[in-house]
Amino acid sequence: MSSEPGRVDVEVESKRPAEPVDGKSHPNTCPECGSHYRDDELAQSLHVCPQCGHHFRVGARERIEQLADPGTFVEEDEDLRSTDPLGFFDLRPYTERLAEAEISTGLGDAMVAGRAEIEGRPCGLTVMDFGFMGGSMGSVVGEKFARACERAAEDGTPLVSVAASGGARMQEGILALMQLPKTVVAIEELHESGGSLISVLTHPTTAGVLASFASLGDVTLAEPGALMSFAGPRVVAQTTREKLPDDFGLAESSYRFGHVDAIVQRSELRPAVGQLLRLFDKG
Amino acid sequence: MSSEPGRVDVEVESKRPAEPVDGKSHPNTCPECGSHYRDDELAQSLHVCPQCGHHFRVGARERIEQLADPGTFVEEDEDLRSTDPLGFFDLRPYTERLAEAEISTGLGDAMVAGRAEIEGRPCGLTVMDFGFMGGSMGSVVGEKFARACERAAEDGTPLVSVAASGGARMQEGILALMQLPKTVVAIEELHESGGSLISVLTHPTTAGVLASFASLGDVTLAEPGALMSFAGPRVVAQTTREKLPDDFGLAESSYRFGHVDAIVQRSELRPAVGQLLRLFDKG
C-alpha cells in the first residue's frame, strides 16, 4: 500500500503485503493469494477474491452500487468542499492535494451521502472512500455525516454508514479533531429522535473515525480482514516495542474482543443490512 | 472460623487462620500475629490489632458506636422479625436458629437500621451484624434496607450502609433471593429522589449482599482485608480447581481491579464518611 498523505494518527498498512511486481503490486492482484483478475471479474465478484475470499477495497460509488437497490440512491450535499482554514502547507499545499484527490476519485471529498433503498427499505446512506486522501475526515466528512443524521431523523429512516478511513485529516488541524464530537452529537440527536444507526466497518477504519461515529452504531458490522484499530500497527509497534499479534486490530480480533456484532462477507452485506432495516423499522 | 448455618453460596473463611488453641482460637487472639488482648483493649482500639493492624469483626451495635456521633443514633424498625415462610427444616428448624441468634446477639435480625449523625451531619445508617446467622439477608434485612432508603429520601439525607454478610439466607428460599432486586429498586428510588448511598464493605461482604445493595454505592469504601467476593474462596477452589491468589477476593485485590474507591482503616472510617457526607450535602 502506498503512503497516503491524508492519513492521521495511524500508519495503515496491510498485515500481509503482496509480493510487489516492479516494486509495486497491481491493484487487481490479490495480496493474499497472488491471483490476478480483470476489472470486470473483480467487479463481478464484488471485489472479493474468488480464490481466497480476500476483500479488496472498493470506492464509494461502487460500494453504493453493491449495497443500494438499483436506481434508488439519491446523493445529497454533493457540492460541499473542503477549504483550507489553516493555509496548510507541508511538502505540498493542502489545496493541491485536495484538487488532485478530486480529479483522481471524481469525488468532492472522502464521503458520499444520500438516501437509498436496501432490500426495499428506505434508509440514509453514507459511504466513505479511502481513495480520497486516505478517507480522512475533515469538515466536509463531518458535515456530511451530521446532515445525514439529521435527514434520517427527519425521514424517520435508519442511517447506514459504511466507514473506510485513516482518521482525522490533519491538514485541517484542530477542526478535524472537532469532527469527532460533531458526528457524535449528531448521532445522539438521531437516537433521541428515535432513529437508528447501522455501522459497517471496512478496511481500514481507524483513528478519529473509529473513535467517533463508526463505533456508535446500534449494530456494528465489519468486513472480513478489516483493520479497525485506533492506533495503526506501525505506531503501536514503534511506541510499545511489543510484538503484535498476527491479527492485530483486524475485524476477527475485534470480534473476539467483543467490539463487533458480526463479521459479514461482502456478498452477505446487503441481506444483513436489509434484515437489520426490517428489525429497526418502526413503521 | 466456625461454620455458620445462615451462610449461602459461599464458604466464608479467613485466608490466614490463627493457630487454634484447644482446637479453637480465642476471639480476642489476633489471627494475623497471635497477639492476645483483653476486651477493653480491643474496644479501645476499635477492634483493630494494635500490633499488626488486623481488623477484627465488630458487631452492629459496636460499629454504630464507632461511627455515629455519641447519642445521635435512633433505631428504626427494631420490631421487624423473620418468619418461616417455607417451614424450613434442615438438621434443625429455621425458627430455632432464629431464636438462638436473637438470644446470642441481642438483635432482631442481621441488620440494625436508623438515623444518626456522623461528624455533625445527619444521615441514614444501616449496619449488618455477621453474628446473626452469618449476616445473611432474608426478608427482614431487605425490608430494613428498603425502608432506610425511603427514610433517607424523605429526610433528604445520604444513607450510609455498612455491610457484613455471607449472602442471602437460604432458609427463606427464593424470597431471600428476591431481597436482591428489592434492595436494588430501593436504591434506584433513592437515587431518583436525589439521595445518595455511601457503601462500606467489611469482612466479609459476599454473595447476595455483594450482588445487590453493597455494590451500588455512589462511593464504595472497604476495610483492609475484607473478603468481598461473590463466590467464596472454597467454592471457587472446588469448582474451578484453580490455585487461588493469596489475596483472592480481599479488599486490596478488589481495589486493584477497580471495584473499590478507597480502602479505609477503621480509625479513618468516621472522618472519611464525614467528608463524604459533606460532599454529598445538597443543603
Added chain:
Amino acid sequence: MRLRERLSKLGGMKLLRGTKLTGELERLQDQLDRLREEPSAEEIWKSVELARHPDRPYTLDYVERILDDFFELHGDRSRVDDRAIVTGLGKLDGRTVVLVGQQKGRDLKERTDRNFGMPYPEGYAKAMRAMALADRHGFPLVTMIDTPGAYPGVAAEQHGQGGAIARSQAAMARLSIPTVACVIGEGGSGGAIAIAVADRVLMQEHAIYSVISPEGCAAILWRDASEARKAAAAFKPDAAHCLELGVVDAIVPEPEDGAHADPDEAAELLKAGILEALGEIDALEADERRRRRREKYRVMGVLASA
C-alpha cells in the same frame, strides 16, 4: 395446608401476588387442580431433574421457534463476547424485540464454549448493552433464564461478578420498555436474578428458581451434598411455590413429560405466555409500568413484628 394459607396466617405484611396462569385452557385446569395440593418432595425433585434434563430446550432452541429474522448481537464492547449469554434482535409476531438469555451447550464442545451457561461479569455487561439498545428504541425486552449460576471463578471475581449482577438488576429496574423474563430451566441464584427483574416473570412448569443449588444447600446445611433432594424439598424451587410466593407472575405449561419431549409445543406455549404477558403491560405508560415493576419487587418477602 396450602402455602398461601399458611403464609396468610403468619401475619406481618401481606406480600402475596399474582396467581395468574397462562396457557391452554385444559392445561390451565390441570395446573389449577394440581396446585390445590402443595407439590410433594418427589414432584419438586422431578422438576429439578427436568429443569436440568440434557435434552431440555435452551434459549436458542426457543429463539429459533419463537422469533423471526433473529439477528444475534455479540460482545461487551470491552473485552470479550461471553457466549454464556445470547443477545439479539428478532421479530415476535411481527414486532421487534430484544432477546437476552443464558445459553447452555448441547455437546461437550458447546458446553465448554458456553461455560455451561454460567456468565462472567462480561456476560452481564453484554446483557446490559442489549438492554440499553432495547430501551433506546422502545423494543420490548424478553429474557430467558437458564443458568446454574454466575460463574464462580478467579477471573470472574476479579472482574467484579457481584457488582455486575447488582448493576444488571439496577439497569432492569430503570428500563422504560416492557420487560418479560422467562425462567426456562435452572434459575440459579444471583446469576439468574441479574436478568430477571421484569414487569412479568414467567416460569415454565418444570423450571426451577432458587437462592442456591440443592447440592450447595445440602453441602452447607446437611454437610453432605448428596442430600440435595432433602434440600430441594426444604427450599422449594419449583414453579408452584414460586407462584404462590409471588416471585413469578405466571406458570407456563410444558408438554406432557416436560419441554424436551416436544420442543415445538413447549415453544408455542412459551410464545403464547410471552405474548399474553406483553399484552398486559404494553398499554401502560412507561413511568407507570416502571413504578409497578419496582413496587412488585419492593414488597417481596414475608415478615412479622416482634
Added chain:
Amino acid sequence: MRLRERLSKLGGMKLLRGTKLTGELERLQDQLDRLREEPSAEEIWKSVELARHPDRPYTLDYVERILDDFFELHGDRSRVDDRAIVTGLGKLDGRTVVLVGQQKGRDLKERTDRNFGMPYPEGYAKAMRAMALADRHGFPLVTMIDTPGAYPGVAAEQHGQGGAIARSQAAMARLSIPTVACVIGEGGSGGAIAIAVADRVLMQEHAIYSVISPEGCAAILWRDASEARKAAAAFKPDAAHCLELGVVDAIVPEPEDGAHADPDEAAELLKAGILEALGEIDALEADERRRRRREKYRVMGVLASA
C-alpha cells in the same frame, strides 16, 4: 491577516465562535493585544515546549490548590484503576463538583504508574463512571485535559480504545449537568477530546490542543519526525488559534514564563476561569444547556460549496 478575517473570506458556512477571554483585566488586555497578530512559528513552538515542560502543573497540582475536601474515586468497576485518569469529588468555592482529569507523573516511577498520562480504554470507563455520578447528583463536571494521547498499545486496542473514546464523548453530550473542560497541558487528539466535550472549554495560554502530535504529523507529512516545529507551525495547536477557530471558549492566562513558574498563581487563574465559566452556564435549564452544547459542536468546521 488574522485567521478570523481570512476564514470569513473563505465563504461557506459561518462557523466561528467565542472570543471571550477570561482572567485579570491587564492580562486580558495584553492577551488581546497579542492576539491582534497571529502567533508566529516561534511562539507556537514555545507553547509546545511549555505545554510539555517537566515542571508544568498537572491535574492533581491544580486539584490540591483549587478544590477543598477532595475525595479521590478509583476504578472502572470492571478490571482496573487506570491511574492515567484521576476522578474525584471536591468542593469548588463551597460547591461539590466532580473532577475528571488526565494525570502525568512527575518522576520516573510515577510516570510509569500514570502511563505518561495516556489512558487505556479502562481510563475512559472510569471517567464515564464519574460523569454518571455527577449527572445523578447534579454536581457540575470539571475536566482537565493533559495527555499526549490515548495509549497506543496492543492491549489498549484489544480492549477497544476507539470505541471507548467515542462512547465517552457521547456520554458527555448527554449530561444534564454544567460541564467545563480545561486544556491544561497537552490536548492530544482523540485521547483529549474523549473528556473535552463540554459546555465551556477553557485553554491555558500555553497549552496545546491538536489533532496529532507535531512529531507524528512531521513523520507522516515530512517523512521526518524532527520537522516537528514545521508541523506545529502548520497545524497550529496554540491557544490563540484554537480560540480563533471557535474550538475553545476562552483562554486562561498563565503566569509570566508559564504555569510552572508559579503554580499557585496558575491555579488561581484557572480557578477564576472555571468559576466564570460555570457562572455563565449555571442558570440555564439543563435541556437548553445541553442543546447549546451540542449545537456548539454541531457547527464546528469550515467548508465551502463547489
